[in-house]
Amino acid sequence: LAARHPDRIRRVISINGPAPFGQPSLLERLTANAQVSPWFQWVARAQSEGRLDTVLGELGYNILSTLKLNGFENHACINNTWLRAYGAPFSTPDECAGAIGWAKGFATGAHQFEMPDAVARQAIQSKPALAIWGMADRTLHA
Known part of the structure; x- marks a missing residue:
């Protein structure tokens, strides 16, 4: 934009x-980052195994495990309200389309800057x- x-x-x-x-070195830095990031490693593996759409299409249910891959640490704040608040925007696979598309774009190299x-x-x-x-x-x- x-x-x-x-x-x-x-x-x-x-x-x-x-x-x-x-930034001319952005792709190199993102690639290096992906080598050490549990989230990006999972995204690449899930895409190659054909599971990415299915798993991310259920973010309303598995949002906490997804956030854990990204380093979520404060377990004390997790309660039913927290789970509903984070999961509500992702109730259906259609509502997860943005999350799926972003992850898939990374896994397939489709992101263009x-x-x-x-x-x-x-x-x-x-x-x-x-x-x-x-x-x-x-x-x-x-």
């Missing part, structure tokens, strides 16, 4: 995620930006 419509962006806030905006032109780069570089990163994140290592 920022590469195509920089005029629509007021600020950039990135939370534990790459902000791929013309647009390279901004000089005008878009200049416009975005002039915007306020904030990056928040948990150094203990097991999914996307800093």
